[in-house]
Amino acid sequence: MDPRNHTDVTEFLLLGLIQDPEMQPLLFGVFLSLYLVTILGNLLIILAVISDPHLHTPMYFFLSHLSLGDICLSTTTIPKMLVNIQAQNQHISYTGCLTQICFVLVFIGFESCLLAAMAYDRYVAICHPLMYTVIMNPQLCVQLILLSLLLSIVDALLHSLMVLRLSFCTNREVPHFFCELAQVIKLACSDTLINNFVIFVMFSLFVGVFSGIIYSYAQIVSSVLQMPSAGGRYKAFSTCGSHLSVVSLFYATGVSVYINSAVAGSSRKAAAASVMYTVVPQMMNPFIFSLRNRDMKGAFRKLIRRISLL
Template sequence: MDPRNHTDISEFLLLGLSDDPELQPLLFELFLSMYLVTILRNLLIILAISCDPHLHTPMYFFLSNLSLADISLSTVTIPKMLVNIQAQNQHISYTGCLTQICFDLLFISFESCLLAALAYDRYVAICHPLMYMVIMTPRLCVLLILLSLLIGMGNALLHSLTVLPLSFCTNRKIPHFFCELAQVIKLACSDIFINNFLIFVVFSLFGGLPLSGITFSYAKIVSSVLRVSSAGGGYKAFSTCGSHLSVVSLFYGTGLGVYISSAVADSSRKAAVASVMYAVVPQMMNPFIYSPRNRDMKGAFRKLIRRTPLP
């Protein structure tokens, strides 16, 4: 096969999760339902936090940004998949594919950094409660959000720009439901050593550093809680971290599970099915994790419902 320069490429072919025509309507209904639930539940969290002055605190500021990241990450991948299924057209343009790669990396990195910022917020709240409002100022919170966005943008642009010089062969079939970076560079005929090296190094940094920060924060939190003389006080302090720990476990657990399954799976299609666990499920589940376990959020939801005018 003769390699072709990327300027000759007009489109790729997304093979999706299954090539069985009878399964396509079911996949469409399933992913449409998951997408709608993701959008509505995360929007509800953002509205509840915005409308309740009692929730205008650093933790809920980070939480509302996490919901925005979940909405954005789902929107990058699912709508295109739904359009392809409905139109029975699996093609995606070269520009559209690069755009998916860029924004997917942006919001994954942004969410990873947000989880670390939430862990730091809980560390300050529990280990330094008297200094909480002095340390977690609005300026610091905004700076942490901007820093997370800049890191995400840097990661996204770095990988996207290294894909641009690649030459691709005539095989342009991507065994996935969206343009995942690792799957796209596998189609290249040119040398991809630098691309693979950057994936390993950058993903180790963006996965390892935030996770190390989260681990350090919770090690300090556990140490502080164990020194609390009142068992009830210790439980109350640590219970505020339960939702965040669940979200962290879901985000990193599904990512690690997909990495392992991709390494041992005997087909790329099975790896694509496994990727649903990190590309779709965490964004849908995060609102369900935070809402029922948080008394303030439930109170904000009730206030929001009472404010909503009946038709």
């Protein structure tokens, strides 16, 4: 089969999670509900952090940006899927697919770096409490946000530009509910060695960031266990436990999807598993970070009272 140059490719087909027509309305309802809960929950966190002066601290500063990233990542993938189901049209343009790849990578990378920044914040707060306000000053917090955004944009642009050099054959079916980088690369007829090498390098950096987070929490656990007060230990574990659960869900699923896609090549399983790091954490983050946080619950109550008085 002769390869076609990518300039001839005008669109791809997103096969989605389920191809059974009878299941499409159920899938539409489930993902619409997930999306609305994600938007509402994360928007409430952002508004609560902005409106309550008690939450103007590095931890909540990072949390509000994580919520913003959650909203953006969910908006990059879910609405297009809902439109395709409603219109019974699986097509996505070549430009739209490339744009989706770029933005998904930007926000996944941004969340990954933010989780690392939040882990560092908790490490300083628990392991070096006397130096916390000096180390975690507003300038450093802003610099960490900007660095996270810069790294994620560079990573996304690198992968997107590498896709531009590929040629595609007549098979344009992406076995996914969005244009996932690895699945699009598999459709190429031209040599993808460089693309896969870049993915491997970036994946290694991804694992390196995760290792840094694990190291931070290992130090945190060691410091917490040395606390004489049982109440202090409980508060520290309660604060860090929610963050660690989000980190575990996000990273563990991302790593498993990459390994499954690279080794087993099971596209359908990878598509289903990707929901666990592109949809579920973004919906669960507001609940995980807020339900056991007294400050957040107080801020929510104040915010709801203000809204009700409008």
